[in-house]
Amino acid sequence: MTLKVLLVRPHVILKVAKRLRDFLHLEPLALEIVAGGIDLKHEVSILDLASVKKPEKIFMHALSVYTPDVIGFTGYSNQAKAVKELALRAREWLPDALIMAGGIHATVAPKDYLSCTGLDLVIRGEGGSAMKRLFAEIERGAPIPEDEVFLHARSPSSQSMAGRRPPPLPDWQAVPQPRRELVDRSDYFCIWHGGPGEKLPTLYPRTAAMRTSVGCPNRCNFCVVHYLADGKYLQRTPEETVDEIDSVAEEHIYFVDDEMFINPRRCERIAQLLLERGIEKKYVSWARADTICKYPELFRLWEKAGLSLLYVGLESLDAETLEGFNKGIEPDVNRRAVKILRELGIGLHAALMVRPEFGEEDFARLREAVDYVTPAEVTFTVFSPSPGTPLWEKYENDFICPDPYSFYDCFHTILPTTLPLKKFYARFAQLYLAGARENPWRHNSVKVPLKDFVHFIYSGIRYGIALRGIYQDYPHSS
Numbered sequence: 001m002t003l004k005v006l007l008v009r010p011h012v013i014l015k016v017a018k019r020l021r022d023f024l025h026l027e028p029l030a031l032e033i034v035a036g037g038i039d040l041k042h043e044v045s046i047l048d049l050a051s052v053k054k055p056e057k058i059f060m061h062a063l064s065v066y067t068p069d070v071i072g073f074t075g076y077s078n079q080a081k082a083v084k085e086l087a088l089r090a091r092e093w094l095p096d097a098l099i100m101a102g103g104i105h106a107t108v109a110p111k112d113y114l115s116c117t118g119l120d121l122v123i124r125g126e127g128g129s130a131m132k133r134l135f136a137e138i139e140r141g142a143p144i145p146e147d148e149v150f151l152h153a154r155s156p157s158s159q160s161m162a163g164r165r166p167p168p169l170p171d172w173q174a175v176p177q178p179r180r181e182l183v184d185r186s187d188y189f190c191i192w193h194g195g196p197g198e199k200l201p202t203l204y205p206r207t208a209a210m211r212t213s214v215g216c217p218n219r220c221n222f223c224v225v226h227y228l229a230d231g232k233y234l235q236r237t238p239e240e241t242v243d244e245i246d247s248v249a250e251e252h253i254y255f256v257d258d259e260m261f262i263n264p265r266r267c268e269r270i271a272q273l274l275l276e277r278g279i280e281k282k283y284v285s286w287a288r289a290d291t292i293c294k295y296p297e298l299f300r301l302w303e304k305a306g307l308s309l310l311y312v313g314l315e316s317l318d319a320e321t322l323e324g325f326n327k328g329i330e331p332d333v334n335r336r337a338v339k340i341l342r343e344l345g346i347g348l349h350a351a352l353m354v355r356p357e358f359g360e361e362d363f364a365r366l367r368e369a370v371d372y373v374t375p376a377e378v379t380f381t382v383f384s385p386s387p388g389t390p391l392w393e394k395y396e397n398d399f400i401c402p403d404p405y406s407f408y409d410c411f412h413t414i415l416p417t418t419l420p421l422k423k424f425y426a427r428f429a430q431l432y433l434a435g436a437r438e439n440p441w442r443h444n445s446v447k448v449p450l451k452d453f454v455h456f457i458y459s460g461i462r463y464g465i466a467l468r469g470i471y472q473d474y475p476h477s478s
């Protein structure tokens with residue numbers, strides 16, 4: 001029996017998330033891994049609707065041309081509405097297809113999907129290993145399993161299981177390799193700023209996404225990772241990691257690990273192998289400030305191996321605010337990390353966080369933090385509890401939007417703000433502007449093609465306007 005499988009990354013609905021794609025658009029790695037779990041005798045296609053103009057039309061066209069037997073959606077919580085709408089359309093068009101949803105939202109809030117009549121199956125946890133099991137059962141004609149991973153729509157026992165914690169992470173060996181060839185690789189890029197005086201052929205090089213570890217032992221309270229991974233940390237061996245880096249065609253690699261540098265010895269070995277094997281690529285990754293301060297030599301080695309930019313969740317330079325995030329990091333550690341990266345010549349992407357209860361003074365303090373961390377790429381998010389976590393349940397009665405899942409994008413507050421929403425987002429956009437003015441690209445006098453320069457400025461202005469206008473997305477905005 002050969003089945004036709006369509007795996008779909010849905011579109012985003014809110015304007016600010018769409019604008020963000022002008023700067024970073026990574027391949028649907030999760031779906032590529034899911035595809036890797038399906039035996040090659042089946043026909044698999046990936047439909048990426050994340051940045052297309054008419055997603056519903058393209059989706060319906062794919063259904064009519066491809067007529068899949070199995071349709072699988074992935075998605076974050078802010079894409080759940082789109083998943084449910086597409087699933088209903090698919091159910092009408094192909095009533096006999098097996099329609100399923102997996103991904104983060106299915107894992108943290110399965111009940112939300114179980115009530116959708118377009119879906120048959122909600123898959124929790126790691127999707128690649130789940131696919132191996134699902135297709136093995138289908139191939140031998142057995143009923144689809146119903147357990148902590150596979151929840152059935154319209155089944156009372158699945159409803160009761162949906163209230164439990166996410167299933168444990170599988171062993172790394174059970175996670176399949178991504179099938180990267182299933183997407184058009186020319187679609188995916190990340191802005192790359194370059195070093196002082198560098199002349200870049202493009203500001204938007206093709207970029208491959210790669211995962212070398214999963215999970216994180218830390219407990220930042222705004223983050224869903226420890227809830228999903230239950231404090232576990234799965235790691236790929238340095239040898240396998242470097243083999244994969246070597247095997248992808250792209251010269252630019254974005255590591256999407258939750259926290260790549262948790263195990264310094266593993267990461268040191270990866271960098272050594274990259275140097276020994278003469279692999280010359282450029283890398284972006286995330287790291288914690290305390291890891292940078294503790295192991296500066298590790299990052300010196302990585303700079304030699306090609307690390308261009310580190311995303312660091314600094315969140316704040318204020319002790320009380322950091323404590324409120326349960327970050328386990330002092331402001332001084334954040335400051336030292338900024339200095340170390342500057343000395344090492346590794347670019348900094350500083351992620352800072354605004355709290356809904358921020359008043360004018362708090363915004364002014366964060367503005368001072370921007371002055372300290374720049375020149376750097378600087379981004380801002382708004383503190384929100386993650387769906388499915390105990391913090392979400394704690395605040396559930398306080399949410400200010402009718403569909404909090406759709407608004408969970410780290411830009412839209414789902415909690416009440418102290419400042420009126422319009423003023424709150426005006427201050428939020430001002431922070432972004434302050435950061436944009438001190439962009440490393442400007443400071444480094446990097447030369448890029450004129451069309452990329454124009455596109456970047458245009459995208460930056462559109463993004464700033466979208467941030468300032470976020471308050472209009474709320475009913476009765478003022």
Ligand code: SF4
Pocket residue numbers: 215216217218219220223224225226258259288313
């Ligand atoms: S924010 Fe980063 S360090 Fe904190 S728990 Fe999440 S992954 Fe770990």
